[in-house]
Amino acid sequence: MTRDQKEKKRRLIKDFRYGIIAELVNPYLESHKFVELLNAKATREYEIPYSKKTTITAAAIRLWIKNYKEHGENGLLPRIRKDSGNPKSFSDKEQNALLTYLEEHPEVPASTAVKVLLKEGGIRANISQSALSRFIVANGVIRSQRIAHKQNERHLKYQFEKPLECIQSDAMHAFPVPFGVEGKMKKAILIAFIDDATRRIVYSSFTHTERSYEFEKGIKHILKTHGHIGKLYTDNGSTFVSDQTKRILSIIGIPLIHSRPGKPAGRGKIERFFRTVRDQFLRPLEKHSITGLSDLNIRFKTWLESEYHRNPHRGLGSQTPLECWMSKVNYIIQTNQNIDL
Known part of the structure; x- marks a missing residue:
């Protein structure tokens, strides 16, 4: 050998x-x-x-x-x-x-x-x-x-105190939107990363696929924009976590933790966020007016920043996710500059 x-x-x-x-x-x-x-x-x-x-x-x-x-x-x-x-x-x-x-x-x-x-x-x-x-x-x-x-x-239990100490991630299937030049309909999928301690959404994007590339794009965004991730928590059956993704996380030093199949207790915060998205964003949305992913993402970002991040959250003692994040921002550990992202 x-x-x-x-x-x-x-x-x-x-x-x-x-x-x-x-x-x-x-x-x-x-x-x-x-x-x-x-x-x-x-x-x-x-x-x-x-x-x-x-x-x-x-x-x-x-x-x-x-x-x-x-x-x-x-x-x-x-x-x-x-x-x-x-x-x-x-x-x-x-x-x-x-x-x-x-x-x-x-x-x-x-x-x-x-x-x-x-x-x-x-x-x-x-x-x-x-x-x-x-x-x-x-x-x-x-x-x-x-x-x-x-x-x-x-x-x-299921509560962390510091921003980026633990990030939960998952994907949520939405509804078909126009795709490509011909305008064929293709399902939109929301990939989101939520900060456990503050409930702030540190990355989110509607896409047409659950491939690992989209997941890795979110990780890189968080590391570049916010700081070092302490732990990353995902569903055990997530299709977007490839072997290559696991190696990348290992090199960077981010432990990848899986919830048990069919028992997403530890992922409760991301599950509740998706329910909020369905009830407060998707349900009142005039879906027939969506021209494509770009249009959907623009509307979603507007709702996320103007509504979700600025509304008091019961689990945060009536603070908003943005207020909670800002009150603890000094705890964030910056990403090692030697890491090639």
């Missing part, structure tokens, strides 16, 4: 692992949902790059998550195997049972958890205190860390 082939192998494996854990490192995910999703992933079959295996253990997924949190995507690159700290007397199922119990009961010491699981039958073999300590450290479930994570989870 040539050097380029080896590098391609490492990259494909890294991308595969990231695809598995992306939903699990979502900061919105509550502990019980994490366990539910983890176990679901551990029971599925996959086409694993450069492997004859078709399944992944929960313990392996947990290790990828730990490495990702400590080292970013580089932590997902395959490397020479070392002692992971996992006790040899524990099966993968037993390791997962212990880790699950510790996450669901963050205040319980690990030694107590082992005793409980031994009694319940979740674990069959006992473990020495030294081996247990290594296991706890290796898997990042020290008691103080678990308690702190639980407390942060209560406060985090």
